[in-house]
Amino acid sequence: MAPPTKTAAAPKEVKLTTKDTNTLKTLSKLFDERKYKKAIKQADAFLKIHPTNVDALCFRTLTLYGLNLKEEAHAAGKQVVRDNMSSFTAWHTLGFLHRNDKNFPEALKCFRTAHRNNKESVQILKDMSLIQIFQRDYPGLLDSYKTLLHLQPGYKGHWIGLITTYHLMGSHSQAIFILDEFINVLDQENEGIRRSELILYKVQLLDESNELDKALSLLKSDAKFIVDKLWAKNKTGEIYIKKNMLKEAEKVFTDLIKLNPDNMNYHKKFWESKGIKSIETITKEQIEILKPIYAEWGELNPKSFVIQKIPLNFLPSDSEGFLIRLAKFSRHFLVKGIPSLFNNLKSLYNGGDDKKSKVIEKFFEETLQSLIEKGTLVGSDQQESPSTLLWCRYFLAQHYDRVGKIKESFEQIDKAIEHTPTNVDNYIVRAKLLKHNGDLVGAAQQYEHARQLDLADRYLNTKSALYALRADERDNASKIFKTVIDPNDSTMFNISEYQCMWYENELGQSYYRTGDNAMSLKALHLVDKAFTEFIEDQFDFFNHMQKKLTLRAYVDFLRWEDQVYKNKPFLDAAKLLVKVYLTLLKKPYVKPVETTQSSAGVATAAETASAPPTTTEPTATTTPVVKENEKKQNNKQNNKQTPPPPPKKDDDDEVEVDEKNKVDEDPLGEKLATVPNLLEQANKFLKTMLKFNPDSVDAHLLACQCYLEKRKYLLIIQSLLKVKQVVPNHPLIFKNVVAMYRQVEQQADTTDASVKKILEDEKANLFDGATSLLQFVEQYAAKHKDSHAHQFIAGEQLYHLTKDSAKALDLIVNSVSSSATASWDNCRENLVHLKSVFCDIGKIDQSFADNLIQQYTEKCKIRFPLANYFQPPKSIEQSTEESTTTTTTTTTTTNGTSN
Amino acid sequence: MVSIRPCQVSDLLAMQNANLTCLPENYQMKYYLYHHLTWPQLSFVAEDEGNKLVGYVLAKIDENNPKKGHITSLAVLRSHRKLGVATKLMKQAQAALVETFDAEVVSLHVRKSNRAAFTLYHEILKFKIQEIEKEYYGDKEDAYSMTLALKPEHEMTIKDKDLKKEEKKPEPIKKAAKKAAGKKK
Known part of the structure; x- marks a missing residue:
């Protein structure tokens, strides 16, 4: 690439000699070759002679970043900007730092300022447009592509950018208009697959804008150019329908x-x-x-x-x-x-x-x-x-x-x-x-x-x-999985690098079940990490598709990315993350005591869930093909324009730097579990969940719990109404109503009067006709005699209200045997809840708690004789023997209750 | 029953998961996206009636040879074996290679020890062994490099020697990680 001098707003003071210009060129070359240590020496030497040269200062900044001295780089970058407010190079450079830190909004601000300072720079516009598409800033993107097309009318990528931007904005007719122009100027020879793709893309545009006749006639008139015949035929049929x-x-x-x-x-x-x-x-x-x-x-x-x-x-x-x-x-x-x-x-x-x-x-x-x-x-x-x-x-x-x-x-x-x-x-x-x-x-x-x-x-x-x-x-699972992923080198195994989300989710659930909330967070955050990677993967394809012209797939891809958090692995992880954060709020993290058994489990699992220092940065390891293409493209583009490219990830120096830094700093998830703002963390995942799954009952019910902590009662009512629409009799609606009114009663002095008024008015509606909370609970318990889940929750709430342990125990324990709806996994969930929340927050009489857990377990044991969660722990040898010999006999007894 | 249909972007997460479940060569999501955005016409998936993905074929065009297709990965869950799913997926991919890219030949690699897969390619789909690639896989196992002509001989423009010139394979996660570790030393 060219040194920045070519286009830099030349510093006023000093005129550079040919030698100086050459030095800058060398500097640029060293930077491109990632010889950062040499580059920084050269830059420092140059700056001794020309201490205010913006280009050299920018190179120095980027080189610092390349050496992984990020703080120094940012400090330097900001200083250059401060001293040269009108230098686009300075702003462009600072933008790069932010972009590489994945601080995209800041990067965009810098690129915008850089662009204002140099409206002719194609490179700045290109860099800016990538962030704009990533941020889905369509109006901004439209401006960028219009300007780019004005500067380089012959560059196909800008045409494609403009067309897809109009499409994504919903301006289909504009998109079609420009697409037609573009098809006309395309070299029609040797354009087989590309031409076919553009025609079919136009069909999609026409179809989406309900111009069905035009779509059909295009499919017919251009049939000879279409090579993806399967898609064309299917689309034709769909339009006929x-x-x-x-x-x-x-x-x-x-x-x-x-x-x-x-x-x-x-x-x-x-x-x-x-x-x-x-x-x-x-x-x-x-x-x-x-x-x-x-x-x-x-x-x-x-x-x-x-x-x-x-x-x-x-x-x-x-x-x-x-x-x-x-x-x-x-x-x-x-x-x-x-x-x-x-x-x-x-x-x-x-x-x-x-x-x-x-x-x-x-x-x-x-x-x-x-x-x-x-x-x-x-x-x-x-x-x-x-x-x-x-x-x-x-x-x-x-x-x-x-x-x-x-x-x-x-x-x-x-x-x-x-x-x-x-x-x-x-x-x-x-x-x-x-x-x-x-x-x-x-x-x-x-x-x-x-x-x-x-x-x-x-x-x-x-x-x-x-x-x-x-x-x-978990130890067994980890052993099996390690041998599978890499039989030769088990230390290399790192689930997050494989984006193996089912494993991470299951691991998180298992930790949660066994009360290790910190490790649960750690595992579940890996799922979130994978999704962040999926989002950032977009950067690899904005330029790629301009070459391939596979625009149908590209638009589908962007739309998929827009909804990526809808996918089940994320939803599963987010739900449990919120649950774990809420549990931690009630029951703060305690450093585990080193007992022989548990510490062994944690140690291996920690090893499994963490990134061993030997693995490489994920981005450096995959899709060499994409990288090659990118490189080629970059090389082409870099021939003309302004400041140096950002430090590349796939670079030896940098890998080394990364390796050194990559130590698992939180092997037990302790840091995650002890952040000061647990509720905010929960809220973050909740927001994403609700945004992408506005009808998810589970998400709304979890939201209620968060809102209760935040005393946002009107939001609770809103969420409960939503749940009611989907599952009118959901037992957790009842639970949340009771919990809310109990809390308001307790905190009556500090609750806003207007809110209290609304809650008072809503009572008639929410209490199902009952006039007091207690009456509501008793009425509810009587009304839902046949449902295990309702009885369980009624008992729990009754205890909170009256401290009548005998009645509560009766409701909770008998819920297992009295109703047909109990299943072993519901009961297990309830028992986990009893142990981890209900009985474990110090607000409950210890002997009652012990009694409750013991009796509930006993009932479950009888009702679900095969379910091990309710059985006393036994040694491994014992259970191996039994599982093969006793299962068939025990099933005979189970049969009676289940049928 | 198992439905066989063209792959869509929304299938790729499940495809990655099926790959992790069945095969030792794994890739990050980015690679599946790259594949789909570059050759959206060539890959197919198999799903059961509950819309669960139970198999896939990931096909592409050789980066150096526009008339040559390549099967990057093919997997069918063990629970859905013996239904002919792999054969059907392959036939769809082969047809798409010919129709969309006018491909003349398709190639693939198979582990020497994988008799079931070898039988499928060799006996049922009539692939021929082109050569044996020593230590092709991350664990040093040899691969059969196999090819199938998609057109009659007189229509072929690709020469036999072109087929031996293997293109660079996508690097599975494992190998890349090892390489980086090697560098460290």
């Missing part, structure tokens, strides 16, 4: 189904073309329409499981066709030993009635009988291989598990195991059955057994680690 041209749509989707009979979306669109909105609401007449079509397609596509399965979805359970289809469909799986039969039929169990599952049960029980007695399938004389019986039992075990017949499910899987002890899939299913019944320790052992049978199978390794985490065996 939008225009209600159903005959035409039908033809398109029939053609597409011929190309790929397994694409479910084509089938759904095909049904739409036949006037069928959804298979769930299908009418008798519509069934008659589909029947012959799928009969024919079924013959033509024997290997398409989608086509073979669809009739089972739409045929009624009592039709003859259903049974015939079921027999045909499942035969293939049973005979060939394809393990996913249950997964393939699972959808038939959903919905209001259980008719289909009853037919399935009867059919497979008959099949089992026939295989046992004659070795044949129902209605056939053909002798099947013995493994068919195995797969039939394997299916039935899962079926019984699904419909709640616990005893039968274990019976079948145990017989399947007896039949073929070497079949890995049997153990996977048995582990699942144990898990569903709360025997998480047994499930983990069972999965480990499966894993041992095929150690090379990564899937088994991964899932075995998952099962270990669910059983809170």
Whole structure:
């Protein structure tokens, strides 16, 4: 790249000699080559002669930053700006520092000032536009691209930037107008894929702005240029449906189904073309329409499981066709030993009635009988291989598990195991059955057994680690996972580098369950970190797509990024993060006492969750291809314009610097757990959650807890109303109402009068007709006798109100046995709550607390005999022996209560 | 049932997760994004009826050879094996390579020890072994470099020798980390 002298607003005082200019050039070169130590020497020497030379001062600043002396760099950068307020180079440089620190708003401010001081600099505009797109500052971006296009009308990237900006702003017609201009000036030779992409992008623009006729005619007129024919065809069909041209749509989707009979979306669109909105609401007449079509397609596509399965979805359970289809469909799986039969039929169990599952049960029980007695399938004389019986039992075990017949499910899987002890899939299913019944320790052992049978199978390794985490065996999980990720070098393992979010989330949950809130925070923050990385990944693609012209994908990508926090891994982590922060608020972090067992657990886990100092900066390790491209682009761009580029990440010097600094400074999560503003931390995650999931019941309920801490009562009412809309009788609505009024009563003196007035007015509405808090609670307990969750919470609130321990104990403890709705995992959650919050904040009588926990546990133990959480801890050898011998016997007793 | 359809941006998180679950070569999200934004037409996913991603094929065009496709990664969850999902994913990717990029040949690497995958490529999809690449993988295992012609011989412009010139493979996380550690010493 060129030294800054070329374009710098030349310092007034001194004229530089040719030698000086050359020195600056060398300096620039050294900087580009990341020879920072040499560069800084040169800069210092130069500055001795020309102490006020802005370019040299800027190089020095950047070099300091390159040497990872960030504070010095910032101080220097600010000083240069202070002394040279009108120098765009100075502002541009300071902007770089902020950008590299990921302080994007500050960077943008600096770039703006730099631009004001030099309106002709393409480089400043380019750098500024990247931040503007990242920040979604569309009006600013529009200005930048307009100016850029004015300065460099021949540069394709600016055209593309302007077009996509108009698109993202919602100015589709402007985008189309400029796109047309751009297509006209494009070199039409050798532009195959690019031209095709631009045409299809225009189709998307027209489609989004509801210009359906224009979209269709473009698809037709430019068909010869379109190479992504699959997309074009699908889009054509979709537009036909939008225009209600159903005959035409039908033809398109029939053609597409011929190309790929397994694409479910084509089938759904095909049904739409036949006037069928959804298979769930299908009418008798519509069934008659589909029947012959799928009969024919079924013959033509024997290997398409989608086509073979669809009739089972739409045929009624009592039709003859259903049974015939079921027999045909499942035969293939049973005979060939394809393990996913249950997964393939699972959808038939959903919905209001259980008719289909009853037919399935009867059919497979008959099949089992026939295989046992004659070795044949129902209605056939053909002798099947013995493994068919195995797969039939394997299916039935899962079926019984699904419909709640616990005893039968274990019976079948145990017989399947007896039949073929070497079949890995049997153990996977048995582990699942144990898990569903709360025997998480047994499930983990069972999965480990499966894993041992095929150690090379990564899937088994991964899932075995998952099962270990669910059983809170974090050491085991970590051991398994380390061997999987890198068998040769286990110290290298660093989950956050892999962005392996399920592991981080499960680890966080496990720590929370076992009361280690600090480590839980640590693990969960890694999920948040991954999402920050996904957001920042955008920087790699703003320039990239201008070359590739894959604008449909690009716009989809930006829209995905806009919603990235909607994704489940983030939501899961955020929910628990808020919960943990709120728990820490009530029960501050205490440094763990070094007992032998717990410290061993923490140490290994800490090692797992932390970044070992040997690993490299993630950005430096991946996508070398992108980097190459970037480099090429940068090289091209840098030939012309102003100040030096920011220090590169993929640079040896810098990696070294980073390595030195990268020590896990918080191995136990202590720092995270002892921040002074726990509530603000919770609030931060809550805000993101609510912003992207405004209808999430869980998020609103967590919000209520935060608002309660902050005494924002009106916000609580608002959130509760939202929850009521979705789940009218959610037990936590009750809990929050009671908690709120209790708190207001306690803090009556300091609560705002107008707020009190509103709360008083809302009482009638929120108390369900009751006139006092106590009456409300008692009424509520009586009204929801059958619900475990409601009873539990009523008991808890009653205690807070009256301190009547006998009554509270009665409600809480009996909630386990008196209602059908209790499940082992709900009860486990409640017990965790009792232990960690209810009984552990010193506001409760100790003997009552002990009694409560002991009795609740006892009840759960009887009701859920397989669930280990309620069992007394036992040694590992003991539980290994038992899990294989006792599970089948204990299930016999469970069966009574669950059915 | 398993549905096979073109990949979208919103599939990539699940794709990364499936990759972590099934395969030893893992990449950061950025690489999946790069793949999708560069060749959005070429990758396909398999999902079950609950819209859970159970398999994927990640395909691309050789950076040095516009007529040559390459399969970066293919995975199907163990729970969905024997359904022909991998074959179907591959067929879709191959068709897209030909239709969109007029590709003449597609290549891939497979671990020498991975018999199941080798059988799929060799017996069912008719890939041929081009060469054995010594210590191709991070753990030093050898790879079969395999290719399949997508067009009849007389329409081919790519010569056999061009196929041997392997392009740089994407660097999985593990290897890159090791390299950096090596530098440190």
